[in-house]
Amino acid sequence: MIEVVNLTKSFGDLQVLKGIDLTIEQGEKVVIIGPSGSGKSTLLRCLNCMEDPTSGQVLYHGVDLTDMKVDINEQRQNIGMVFQHFNLFNNMTVLDNITLAPVLTQKKKMRKLQRSSKKFGKTDAELKSSAQIKADAKENALKLLERIGLSDKADAYPSQLSGGQKQRVAIVRSLAMNPDVMLFDEPTSALDPEMVGEVLDVMKDLATSGMTMVVVTHEMGFAREVGDRVLFMDDGKILEQGTPDAVFNHPKNSRLQEFLSKVL
Amino acid sequence: MGSFARKFQKFIELFQGSSADAYISEILTGLQNTAKIAVVGLLIGIVIGTLIATVRVLPKYKKLPKVLNGICSVYVGFFRGTPMVVQLLLFYFVALPLMGVNIPSVTVACIVFGMNSGAYISEIMRSGILSVDPGQMEGGRAMGLSFGTTMIKIVIPQAVKNILPTLGNEFITLVKETSIVSFIGATDLYVAFRKIGTATYEFMIPYLVMAVIYIVLVLVISLLVKLMERSLRKSDRGR
Numbered sequence: 147m148i149e150v151v152n153l154t155k156s157f158g159d160l161q162v163l164k165g166i167d168l169t170i171e172q173g174e175k176v177v178i179i180g181p182s183g184s185g186k187s188t189l190l191r192c193l194n195c196m197e198d199p200t201s202g203q204v205l206y207h208g209v210d211l212t213d214m215k216v217d218i219n220e221q222r223q224n225i226g227m228v229f230q231h232f233n234l235f236n237n238m239t240v241l242d243n244i245t246l247a248p249v250l251t252q253k254k255k256m257r258k259l260q261r262s263s264k265k266f267g268k269t270d271a272e273l274k275s276s277a278q279i280k281a282d283a284k285e286n287a288l289k290l291l292e293r294i295g296l297s298d299k300a301d302a303y304p305s306q307l308s309g310g311q312k313q314r315v316a317i318v319r320s321l322a323m324n325p326d327v328m329l330f331d332e333p334t335s336a337l338d339p340e341m342v343g344e345v346l347d348v349m350k351d352l353a354t355s356g357m358t359m360v361v362v363t364h365e366m367g368f369a370r371e372v373g374d375r376v377l378f379m380d381d382g383k384i385l386e387q388g389t390p391d392a393v394f395n396h397p398k399n400s401r402l403q404e405f406l407s408k409v410l
Numbered sequence: 411m412g413s414f415a416r417k418f419q420k421f422i423e424l425f426q427g428s429s430a431d432a433y434i435s436e437i438l439t440g441l442q443n444t445a446k447i448a449v450v451g452l453l454i455g456i457v458i459g460t461l462i463a464t465v466r467v468l469p470k471y472k473k474l475p476k477v478l479n480g481i482c483s484v485y486v487g488f489f490r491g492t493p494m495v496v497q498l499l500l501f502y503f504v505a506l507p508l509m510g511v512n513i514p515s516v517t518v519a520c521i522v523f524g525m526n527s528g529a530y531i532s533e534i535m536r537s538g539i540l541s542v543d544p545g546q547m548e549g550g551r552a553m554g555l556s557f558g559t560t561m562i563k564i565v566i567p568q569a570v571k572n573i574l575p576t577l578g579n580e581f582i583t584l585v586k587e588t589s590i591v592s593f594i595g596a597t598d599l600y601v602a603f604r605k606i607g608t609a610t611y612e613f614m615i616p617y618l619v620m621a622v623i624y625i626v627l628v629l630v631i632s633l634l635v636k637l638m639e640r641s642l643r644k645s646d647r648g649r
Contacts, residue, residue, distance in 0.1 A: 196548060223554030233549030237567045246563065247553035323553060 147172045147327065147358060148193060153202035155188055162188045164382035166202070170327070170360060175353050177373035177390075178362045181405060185382040186362045190331050193360065194225045223251055226320030226328040230335050232312040234304040234319070241300040244287040244319045245280070251323070252279045283322070290318040294348055310341030314348050327358040334365055366409060370394055378402045414614075421615040424606065433606055440602035441623070447519045447591060447598075448584040454524025455580070459531025462486065464561055466536050482532070489529035495590050498522050502594040515596040519588070527584055534576050538569030571642045578635030582628050599623060 148170040155163040162185045170176055178186045191197040193204060195211045195218055204211045211221055235243050253276055260273065274282075291297045294314045304312055313333055320328060330349065334342045346368050353359060353372045363369060369376050369390060376393040378386045378401075386399040394410070397403045424433065462482045468475040489497065501522050506513060513521075542565050550560030570577070589600045603620040607613035 194552065196552060219551075219554045219556050221554075222552060225552075227552040229545060229548065229552075231543075231545050233543075233545040233552075235546060235549060235564045236543075237564065237571070247550075247555055250559060250563075251554060320553070 147207060148360075149203075149205040150189075150193070151203040151205065153189070153192060153204065154200050155185075155192055155197060156200045162382055163192070163199075166382075166384060168377075168384065170358065172326075173356050173358055175359045175372050175374045176361070176377060177369040177375070178360070178377045178379060179364070179366070179369055179405075180377075180379035184379045186379045187331055189379065190329050190360060190362050193329055194222050194227055196227070223247075223323055224325050224327070226323060226325035228313070228316050228320055228328065228330045228333050230332040232304070232309075232316045232336075234312055234316055236304050239301050239303055240291070240296070240307070240315050241284065241287055243304070243315065244290065244322045245283040247319075248283045248286070248322050249276075249280055252283070287318075287322055290321055291315075293351075294318055308341060309337045310344045313337065313341075313345045317345075317348055317352070321352075327360065328352065330359065330361040330363065332362050332364065334363065364409070366394070378405070380405070417612055417615050420610055420612055421606075421619070424610060429609075433602075433609075436597065436602040436605060437599070439597050440599040443516050443519075443591070443596060443598050444585060444588040444627075446516065447523050447588045447596075448581065450520040451523025451527055451584050452581050454521070455527030455531045455584075456577075458525065458528025459533075459535045460566065462528065462532035463535035463539055466532070467539050468557075486529045486532055489526050494522070494526050494587055495593055497526055498590065498594055515591065515594045518594060519591040519596055523584055523587070527580055530580060531577070534573050534580065535566075535569060538573035538576075539565055541572045542568045571639075574635060574639050574642065578632065581635075582631055585627055585631065586624060 148168075150166055150168040153163055153166040153168075154161065164185075166189055168189075178189065180186045188197060192199045195204065199212050202212070206221060206225070209216055209221060211218060234240075235246065238246065252274070256274060256276070256279065263273070288297065288300065291300055294317070296311060296314060299307060299311065299315070304315070307315065317328075317333075333349070334345050337345065342365070346365065349359070349361070349368070350372055359372075361368070361373075371390075373390050375387060376390050377384050378393060378397075378399065380401050386393060386397065386402050393402070394406065397406055424430065462485065465475065465478045465482050468479070470476055470479065492500075498519065502515065502518050506518070539561075546564050546568065547557075547560055550564050551557070555563070588598050591598050592601045592604075599620055603616040604613075607616045610616075
């Protein structure tokens with residue numbers, strides 16, 4: 147589904163990614179581990195072009211996202227992303243946070259449909275009014291909030307939520323766009339230890355539902371339990387990859403052995 | 411103090427005399443023009459300022475943003491580098507005759523005040539936009555929203571909240587600066603009270619009253635800004 151070909155990324159003189167090749171299949175849960183500064187977050191951010199790669203390709207369903215002619219906004223609607231610092235929109239209630247993007251993109255789609263139906267005289271049964279779009283988005287958002295047990299927070303502002311609650315809302319905000327892959331950039335690193343569990347539970351739940359996930363994390367327990375494949379990165383390269391069992395119990399790379407001896 | 415009381419008496423008498431209505435309507439016109447120029451100027455300024463600020467924070471690896479950025483720099487440089495009186499005079503006595511159009515002086519003042527405050531507000535707005543956590547932009551872009559949409563829906567509302575006190579300051583400056591529009595022959599508070607002074611050969615009280623009116627105006631504006639700030643702080647912790 148996602149194919150990364152010889153990807154490099156430099157910030158000025160500093161080369162952070164030194165040629166990454168990676169293929170991610172539909173439904174696969176890929177966990178990326180590695181020491182700080184190894185380039186794992188940068189790799190993740192290159193997958194939806196939040197960072198523009200210096201060279202190489204990121205193919206998503208065969209579309210090269212690094213191509214300037216590709217409408218990156220349209221592609222990103224199918225790629226959910228969850229950040230370390232949540233990045234909820236502070237000026238909006240939880241409900242508005244979740245419905246904003248779905249409503250705006252749906253409206254845009256409707257306008258396009260309307261235009262094309264006028265042009266070609268097609269009568270599209272799918273045409274929805276903007277009130278209908280809003281109502282549907284709200285209903286969907288409330289359903290999602292119920293799933294994570296935060297229905298009562300729909301009208302709260304992000305500043306009134308705890309870190310764990312914020313991250314759960316951020317996850318369902320991405321889910322509201324019905325993405326077919328979710329990227330997680332150290333989703334639990336900014337949380338109090340006692341809140342890590344609630345966020346990981348939501349992510350495990352998501353994994354069981356068959357979502358394709360790419361997770362950068364320091365939670366080795368999570369990597370072991372949920373990951374189909376674990377990648378170990380250091381110094382801008384993928385040094386070892388394999389099933390959690392192979393990576394954690396039978397590490398071959400000496401750098402990985404050293405890393406595991408420190409974190410496990 | 412005796413002479414002060416006498417002067418005050420004279421001022422009061424003026425408003426009881428036969429031409430009182432003319433003076434009052436003059437003052438009201440002046441007040442109206444001051445309000446009109448300041449409010450319209452601020453609105454134009456906010457629009458121009460927001461546009462310029464957005465151009466200035468645009469990612470710059472394409473050509474168009476670079477060109478736009480250059481144009482904005484020149485614009486801001488000109489309007490911050492010359493006094494507002496000079497801009498007013500240039501616009502009214504140079505630009506308009508060259509273009510061969512005739513616009514009432516109050517309208518000209520509105521436009522010039524708008525363009526001038528646009529230059530200042532662009533810098534205020536830019537600092538406001540920079541004060542918003544870059545994560546907010548990333549959050550929007552990651553959802554597939556465009557740069558413009560994210561800017562309008564997410565970043566600028568938060569930026570405005572941060573810069574509201576400074577924006578209030580800018581509005582107060584505009585209100586006070588309206589006293590220069592007499593240079594191009596528009597009536598404002600100063601013109602109205604100068605007329606009263608000339609009629610009685612007595613300037614002390616009229617100018618004092620004028621100062622009091624300005625102070626009251628500014629106090630009312632400060633109060634309004636405070637109220638607005640409070641309502642915008644809704645999304646903050648602790649209300």
